[in-house]
Amino acid sequence: MNDRRKSLFVPEKIDALRPFSAPLLAWYGANARRLPWRVLPTPYRVWVSEIMLQQTRVEAVVPYYERFLAALPDLPALARAPEDRLLKLWEGLGYYSRVRNMQKAAQAVVLAGGTNLPGSYEALRALPGIGPYTAGAVASIAFGIPVPAVDGNVLRVLARLLACREDIALPQVKRAFEQAAAALLLRECPGDFNQAMMELGATVCLPNAAPRCADCPVRAFCAAARAGNAPDYPYKSPKKPRVVEERTVFVVVAEHTVLLRRRAGKGLLAGMWELPNLAGWLSAEETGAVLAGWGMPEAETRALGDGKHIFSHIEWRMKGLLALPHACPPVEDGVWANAADLAERYALPSAFRPYARLLLELLARDGM
Ligand code: SF4
Numbered sequence: 001m002n003d004r005r006k007s008l009f010v011p012e013k014i015d016a017l018r019p020f021s022a023p024l025l026a027w028y029g030a031n032a033r034r035l036p037w038r039v040l041p042t043p044y045r046v047w048v049s050e051i052m053l054q055q056t057r058v059e060a061v062v063p064y065y066e067r068f069l070a071a072l073p074d075l076p077a078l079a080r081a082p083e084d085r086l087l088k089l090w091e092g093l094g095y096y097s098r099v100r101n102m103q104k105a106a107q108a109v110v111l112a113g114g115t116n117l118p119g120s121y122e123a124l125r126a127l128p129g130i131g132p133y134t135a136g137a138v139a140s141i142a143f144g145i146p147v148p149a150v151d152g153n154v155l156r157v158l159a160r161l162l163a164c165r166e167d168i169a170l171p172q173v174k175r176a177f178e179q180a181a182a183a184l185l186l187r188e189c190p191g192d193f194n195q196a197m198m199e200l201g202a203t204v205c206l207p208n209a210a211p212r213c214a215d216c217p218v219r220a221f222c223a224a225a226r227a228g229n230a231p232d233y234p235y236k237s238p239k240k241p242r243v244v245e246e247r248t249v250f251v252v253v254a255e256h257t258v259l260l261r262r263r264a265g266k267g268l269l270a271g272m273w274e275l276p277n278l279a280g281w282l283s284a285e286e287t288g289a290v291l292a293g294w295g296m297p298e299a300e301t302r303a304l305g306d307g308k309h310i311f312s313h314i315e316w317r318m319k320g321l322l323a324l325p326h327a328c329p330p331v332e333d334g335v336w337a338n339a340a341d342l343a344e345r346y347a348l349p350s351a352f353r354p355y356a357r358l359l360l361e362l363l364a365r366d367g368m
Pocket of ligand 1: 160161211217
């Protein structure tokens with residue numbers, strides 16, 4: 001560890017910051033948003049909310065959360081839910097491995113004879129899909145265990161309070177922040193402290209150039225605000241550019257149904273249903289050969305619009321192709337789904353959103 005990093009986390013610096021927790025908690029008590037998982041913070045409810053909130057904004061999560069809890073009100077219900085139902089409940093939130101891991105964790109608990117999440121940080125960490133942040137959040141909020149919970153919001157707040165110029169993408173820097181958060185944590189109310197830090201990051205200490213320092217309850221303790229350069233923090237090394245993939249997406253419609261195909265069990269969108277698609281922007285000859293291979297050589301075709309979808313490391317640039325065969329032959333790994341199936345049974349990843357509206361119109365049309 002170099003001298004510069006050492007100097008950021010010396011005990012004197014943390015000690016000087018310690019009194020910030022009083023105004024922080026007072027502010028949280030008066031300003032916390034009333035969110036469904038805060039009303040009744042059971043371990044299961046907190047866990048579901050924390051997993052949903054990864055990568056998704058609070059406002060967007062609330063309706064999904066309520067629907068999910070109504071359908072699967074407790075951990076045993078999650079453990080026994082059929083996979084397609086689970087994915088359907090998650091449809092629109094993306095990153096489906098999150099909910100699959102939740103189910104694996106629930107099944108592990110049930111298999112061990114439990115009906116609820118374990119009440120220790122280490123036991124939570126041992127479950128699939130539960131990393132240091134989620135374990136810290138569930139342990140502190142639901143069980144009152146004094147452990148930190150450092151998500152992106154908390155990292156940003158701490159980086160600014162401490163004016164830390166280290167790269168927060170580096171694991172050792174993240175660990176140093178977790179240690180700082182643990183040292184600052186109020187042991188008598190760890191759940192409120194962690195949530196207050198998250199709330200401050202989500203509503204006041206906003207990312208990029210938008211921190212609302214004038215409204216901040218801990219401004220008097222903030223090194224970045226004092227220096228007038230809060231937007232410069234946190235520092236993160238630039239990400240690698242995304243890989244761009246061209247794809248041809250087939251919207252194949254016959255007899256009020258659309259052809260869906262199940263993806264392979266590993267990799268991007270593992271095991272999800274999708275509109276069949278292939279790498280590259282295929283020529284008319286190539287798409288004709290593909291349709292013939294699926295047993296529909298006679299299908300009329302028409303070009304649809306372009307679409308784009310960004311995954312975390314990959315960008316799809318899609319060209320749609322409408323195909324209208326006369327019948328619905330069986331296709332390997334495929335299923336013909338009607339509008340009701342799409343609404344209730346099969347979750348279609350949001351990558352295919354550019355074609356979703358047209359698809360529903362086509363399925364509803366007479367004589368299709
Ligand atoms: S004073 Fe500004 S930069 Fe510092 S914690 Fe508050 S909002 Fe963030």
